Amino acid sequence: MLEKLSEKFSDVVRSIGGKATISEKNVEEAVEQIKLALLEADVNLRVVRRFVNSTLEEARGEKVLRSVQPGQQFIKLVHDKLVALLGEGRSDLVLKGPDTTSVILLLGLQGSGKTTTASKLAFMLKGKGRRVLLAACDLVRPAAVEQLRVLGSQIGVDVYIEEGAKDPVKVAAAALAKARRELYDTLIVDTTGRLQIDEPMMQEIVRVRDAVKPDEALLVADAMTGQAAADIAKTFDERVGLTGVILSKFDSDTRGGAALSLKSVTGKPVKFIGTSEKPEGLEPFFPERVAGRILGMGDIVGLVEKAQSVYDQKQVEELERKMANSDFTLQDWLEQLGQVKKMGSFKSMIEMIPGLAGQIDEDRIDRGAMKAQESILQSMTRKERSNHLIIGPSRRTRIARGSGTSVGEVNRLLKQFEKTRLAMKKMMKNKGQMAQMMAQQQKGR
Numbered sequence: 001m002l003e004k005l006s007e008k009f010s011d012v013v014r015s016i017g018g019k020a021t022i023s024e025k026n027v028e029e030a031v032e033q034i035k036l037a038l039l040e041a042d043v044n045l046r047v048v049r050r051f052v053n054s055t056l057e058e059a060r061g062e063k064v065l066r067s068v069q070p071g072q073q074f075i076k077l078v079h080d081k082l083v084a085l086l087g088e089g090r091s092d093l094v095l096k097g098p099d100t101t102s103v104i105l106l107l108g109l110q111g112s113g114k115t116t117t118a119s120k121l122a123f124m125l126k127g128k129g130r131r132v133l134l135a136a137c138d139l140v141r142p143a144a145v146e147q148l149r150v151l152g153s154q155i156g157v158d159v160y161i162e163e164g165a166k167d168p169v170k171v172a173a174a175a176l177a178k179a180r181r182e183l184y185d186t187l188i189v190d191t192t193g194r195l196q197i198d199e200p201m202m203q204e205i206v207r208v209r210d211a212v213k214p215d216e217a218l219l220v221a222d223a224m225t226g227q228a229a230a231d232i233a234k235t236f237d238e239r240v241g242l243t244g245v246i247l248s249k250f251d252s253d254t255r256g257g258a259a260l261s262l263k264s265v266t267g268k269p270v271k272f273i274g275t276s277e278k279p280e281g282l283e284p285f286f287p288e289r290v291a292g293r294i295l296g297m298g299d300i301v302g303l304v305e306k307a308q309s310v311y312d313q314k315q316v317e318e319l320e321r322k323m324a325n326s327d328f329t330l331q332d333w334l335e336q337l338g339q340v341k342k343m344g345s346f347k348s349m350i351e352m353i354p355g356l357a358g359q360i361d362e363d364r365i366d367r368g369a370m371k372a373q374e375s376i377l378q379s380m381t382r383k384e385r386s387n388h389l390i391i392g393p394s395r396r397t398r399i400a401r402g403s404g405t406s407v408g409e410v411n412r413l414l415k416q417f418e419k420t421r422l423a424m425k426k427m428m429k430n431k432g433q434m435a436q437m438m439a440q441q442q443k444g445r
Ligand SMILES: Nc1nc2c(ncn2[C@@H]2O[C@H](COP(=O)(O)OP(=O)(O)OP(=O)(O)O)[C@@H](O)[C@H]2O)c(=O)[nH]1
Pocket: 108, 109, 110, 111, 112, 113, 114, 115, 116, 117, 138, 141, 144, 191, 192, 193, 194, 248, 249, 250, 251, 252, 273, 274, 275, 276, 277, 281
């Protein structure tokens, strides 16, 4: 997610963030770099111009250049501007209480991810205790109804289907009647993929809208289409009226143009992002976290939340203390390997770690290598694991033999351990800076 953009922004952060003093020229160069990065990310040109001008104007001012940590202040400014672009705060669904039926209408271009997203949303809302009915109102694509039927049964959500039906307006109305009658509190309507320039199709979706009067009319837009997503959203909003956007295929979007253009161009918030093809691959969109990722500061909040689901608070604090002081030992590492397995996808974790985001190739982290690491660590004595400095050549030979690996592999692991320790220390430092920045931001409000 956003790898390319994050790479560019991280360069800026590295080059200017650590400077004790910065000149107007430094600021101008950094802003120029940012401008190029945004254009390459396929952000709408008007949005880029506004971003660049307002950043320049504010960064040149006293508050940044004359501040105690001008480099950090500059990055904070860029961070805040990114957050503003992305939409300032979380926009959740606005649904009615469980006593009535709320309606969510999904619309968008062909292949944008509507049907998949309908089932993901259903799965998410079901997890929150809502009683959901899916309505199959794409009667154009031959396999569409069947696709929704299969998805619904996979997640255990009922699907309203009218065999042989031709009119989506009628099906939508009948689905709503059923939902009300049978006390479903949420109806999610999947619709046909349509082109915004196809007038009859646009008229049809307006009629579907009028038949169900949705609480949420959400455009499902493919994040990989870049700023085009914002233009599409604009037209759909003008014609049908949108309450928000779901950016699908965010996992495959390395550039970020859609996410960064949408709010400014359309005024509509991104409510969710699609992060995989699976039912659980839908996440709330948090502007702050995405801005953190773009700046290569990682999604610290996300990482901590993920960790907290596996560790308890005490363990997290202890781990953080060790990481900050380089007290982290091979023993800890061995224990972490076990925890990491529990936390799930290695890639999604690494992406959240500042400094490592975008630098590690997922193909290089394979489970087999993790297994080998584990057996090397297990072949060490506890004493060796708590102080890796005592592991000389003869111990290395013994460990290699014991773990069925080679001395080369043992050496590599020890080197990697040193590197990881360093990265952790840096990350904890960054985390402190982020926390400081956030605190200042809160005060400034
Ligand atoms: N990686 C990834 N793939 C996705 C995501 N959302 C949808 N897809 C894939 O995109 C393809 C199209 O998804 P659909 O849900 O069928 O799209 P649609 O908008 O309903 O398509 P039509 O009904 O033909 O207009 C499928 O292969 C999905 O698995 C996502 O968030 N991430």
